[in-house]
Amino acid sequence: MTAVHPRPASAGGPGQRARRARSALRTLGFLSPWLIGFCVFFAYPLVSTVYFSFMRYDGFAPPTWVGLKNWTYVFADYPFFWPALRNTLWLVVVMVALRVVFGLGVGLLITKIKTGAGLFRTLFYLPYLAPPVAATVAFVFLLNPGTGPVNTLLARAGLPEPGWFNDPAWSKPSLTLLALWCIGDLMVIFMAALLDVPKEQYEAAELDGAGPWQRFRHVTLPNISPIVLFAAVTGVIATMQYYTEPLVAAKVASGVIGGSGQQFEPGYPDRSTLTVPQTVYNLGFQRFDTGAASVVALVLFALAMVFTALLMRRRSGFMPAED
Template sequence: MTETLAVTGRAAQAARPEGHRRSTPATRRRALVALAFCSPMLLGLAIFFVYPLIASVYYSFTSYNLVSPPVFIGLRNYIYLFTQDPLVGTAAFNTLWFVVFLVPIRILTAMGVAGLLARARTASGFWRTVFYLPSLVPPVAAVVAFVFLFNPGVGPVNQILARFGIQGPLWFNDPAWSKPSLVILGVWVMGDIMIIFLAALLDVPTEQYEAASLDGANGLQKLRYVTFPNMVPVLLFALITGIIAALQYFTEASVASTVASGKASVGEGAGATMGYPDNSLLTYTQWLYVRGFNNFQLGYASALAVVLFLVAGLFLVILLRRVNAFNPEGAR
């Protein structure tokens, strides 16, 4: 009888779910060791992400000028943002313009260049370096150089166009051409995405291409049924990071406005030049900076930041729900 009860007890303990098993000192030590190794990352995440996020949400419901203590005002910042702010609509439109045009054009160009480099048989290393090097140029230096190159009066680009009898536009001084000019800059520095696409293309199994050839598939069909399915996770990564970067687009647009308007530096008085010409380059983050640090309206700037965070999260959720890239069972 005793042996039967012991066997039954061991069987019940073995059948007990993993979550209900009693933790041992060794298990607790391993958990503490793992937590100790993760503590720098967790501490940095708490200090530089969680706390600023919570503080921004709190300040968005207050009137705060960086000098006096914040005063709770409820939803007044959000009401003003959606109903009375004179330039938030323009800033949001310009930012969405960069999301809609800059991100896809950069991805398509990087994909095309990566495809050509993957097929290159001679001097491939040289051409990879040539296309990747522009991405190492600091953004401020790249913008200053492009503003000079596209200067409507003395810039080399318009001078070359004039030799062919083409009247060059005003580029960064024309509201209709200022954003396309920054798109050209974004294409020039697409080497960071290109190198990722190139690695993904070189990682596609050659056996799949050979099987597709035996089935009589042409080049377009190989691209659609072999290359693209293998590239979906990388494309999704590039799309998500590109959209987040476009929503936070600040440096290039700010420096382009400042230099094209004739200002020597970005700093004191920068709010007067941001968006030049005619607010065509005024992005959402620039308007947030102006309201928060030029006008000392940190509470309202926090409301702008919270809305931007929610929009970025919405884009992320939509993309992850639409593209089931990381689930092999969902692949077609």
């Protein structure tokens, strides 16, 4: 007699479809917090920004379609856009690179200190805890070209006295010095990465006759390359949103610290501290031109995506390519 085997259920049967539906619902349930956050805080604002970039909207009257007029106004007629874009790109290239290098250098230095490492670690980390407004105000007064202690010491030493925040040629380097002073966050991250490098690799490199630079290049850097990439990407994103420090520095350096009725030119001196986020605020909340502000915000978003994509490439030099 021929054995009769039960016929397997069809892959598309009612039972199989029900199990797949339950599995999909279970997966969506676990993903729902992220999906809700993504839709509410990213997708909806992004779609709305694109929508308002083609509208004339002041926040009061209903939006009206104007096509590409907002884009034409920002790129051709708005006087603050191109200086702000140049300043922001300068800060992204120079400030982010110097912060990564300086943070890594400080981290290396403290990991090599045998005595008093905790004290030096605290001293380097403390400036990062200062509120951005208070730190910027104090830094501007320290670098005041007339009465600041920095220029006083430079004059006594017979060295040139820069104008710092009152000189267009020195305002962005001054902001970079402020960013390097608050390097504590990167220092801690790099220290954790450096202490995690296997000591056996250093010992093997020393047995092969590798010097300090060869050990750093072939042992330290490959092991901490993901952290370097993380510091570069987060630094680019933060610098694209750079708003408080340049605005406060420009106001204090120009003498406009507070009070009503005071006139203030954005980006003092000579628009050298103007950044793209400041133009978004100027257009959206001072001129009530939501459409033009949306255009600038989209440009800022596109630039951040481009820089992040370039840094995430394996051939960018931060991450070693896989064999």
